[in-house]
Amino acid sequence: MPLSPGAKYESVSMSKPSPRELTLLRKQQVTPNMLRLTLGGEGMADFPEEQESAYVKLMFPNTDSVKPILRTYTVRAQRHDEIDIDFVIHEDGGPASTWATSAKAGDRITVGGPGPKKLVDDSADWFLIVGDMTALPAISVNLELLPKHARGYVIIEVINESDIQPLKTPDNIEIHWLINPRPGTRDTFLLDKVRQLDWLKGRPSIWCACELTSMRKLRAHFRALPNFDKKDLYISSYWKLGVSEEEHKVLKRAELN
Numbered sequence: 001m002p003l004s005p006g007a008k009y010e011s012v013s014m015s016k017p018s019p020r021e022l023t024l025l026r027k028q029q030v031t032p033n034m035l036r037l038t039l040g041g042e043g044m045a046d047f048p049e050e051q052e053s054a055y056v057k058l059m060f061p062n063t064d065s066v067k068p069i070l071r072t073y074t075v076r077a078q079r080h081d082e083i084d085i086d087f088v089i090h091e092d093g094g095p096a097s098t099w100a101t102s103a104k105a106g107d108r109i110t111v112g113g114p115g116p117k118k119l120v121d122d123s124a125d126w127f128l129i130v131g132d133m134t135a136l137p138a139i140s141v142n143l144e145l146l147p148k149h150a151r152g153y154v155i156i157e158v159i160n161e162s163d164i165q166p167l168k169t170p171d172n173i174e175i176h177w178l179i180n181p182r183p184g185t186r187d188t189f190l191l192d193k194v195r196q197l198d199w200l201k202g203r204p205s206i207w208c209a210c211e212l213t214s215m216r217k218l219r220a221h222f223r224a225l226p227n228f229d230k231k232d233l234y235i236s237s238y239w240k241l242g243v244s245e246e247e248h249k250v251l252k253r254a255e256l257n
């Protein structure tokens with residue numbers, strides 16, 4: 001997808017659409033710790049096109065409030081009348097992971113969004129894409145959209161070797177899979193790999209998303225690089241070990257102040 005001249009990251013904003021009810025059409029075990037749920041049905045009628053890598057808010061009933069519990073997920077793929085969402089199935093449960101595991105075809109879920117996509121800047125000289133399994137859906141889309149001549153690196157942390165997925169990447173993108181059976185417990189795991197790579201010539205487009213403590217380490221590293229231009233970096237935390245998405249959001253907001 002082309003970016004406007006000078007744009008660093010595509011961030012497509014649109015007026016906030018009303019949440020829609022989608023139906024679970026089918027489930028597929030992508031890898032042992034990643035479950036794909038395909039959602040569709042009448043609610044897709046007004047779902048905007050080409051939303052791969054955009055985020056949606058899954059809404060779960062809340063016994064303590066009229067406000068639903070919200071959980072953020074990436075549109076991994078979109079076809080005419082359905083979307084795929086890939087869930088990391090994690091040990092601590094949580095409404096989203098638990099729902100994904102137990103939901104059956106025909107179940108309904110309210111889905112807010114989609115929110116803006118965050119894509120690498122395809123006019124950069126080279127690319128560095130880093131993330132854990134929660135970012136794998138967004139990373140996969142980003143890789144599929146890279147120009148054929150793209151060069152650089154992708155570093156992805158997965159829970160188990162069997163969670164490695166085939167990725168569609170340009171030939172000159174080097175893929176590094178890291179195995180961490182206990183996600184969120186090794187805050188410099190991704191950074192240590194980044195440090196081992198040869199920094200390439202020219203302007204990079206760096207894209208990172210992972211657990212909060214790992215994200216902090218990566219961000220501090222990039223900010224300290226000589227000639228670092230913050231416009232070349234998109235970095236975000238997608239979750240935090242030991243806290244729910246609500247608490248993670250509070251911590252994330254505090255980082256901005």
Ligand SMILES: Cc1cc2nc3c(=O)[nH]c(=O)nc-3n(C[C@H](O)[C@H](O)[C@H](O)COP(=O)(O)OP(=O)(O)OC[C@H]3O[C@@H](n4cnc5c(N)ncnc54)[C@H](O)[C@@H]3O)c2cc1C
Nearest residue numbers: 073074088090092094095096097134238241242243244245
């Ligand atoms: C923009 C964006 C896009 C995202 N896209 C995806 C996606 O496509 N697929 C995806 O799987 N996740 C994605 N995430 C991360 C996801 O929103 C969080 O993992 C979320 O906390 C899961 O909700 P839950 O209800 O399962 O657990 P919560 O109720 O939020 O948390 C319950 C417990 O589980 C732990 N926990 C949460 N997530 C994980 C995890 N991945 N591994 C280990 N422990 C965990 C928490 O630390 C907490 O202790 C995305 C996040 C953002 C911000």
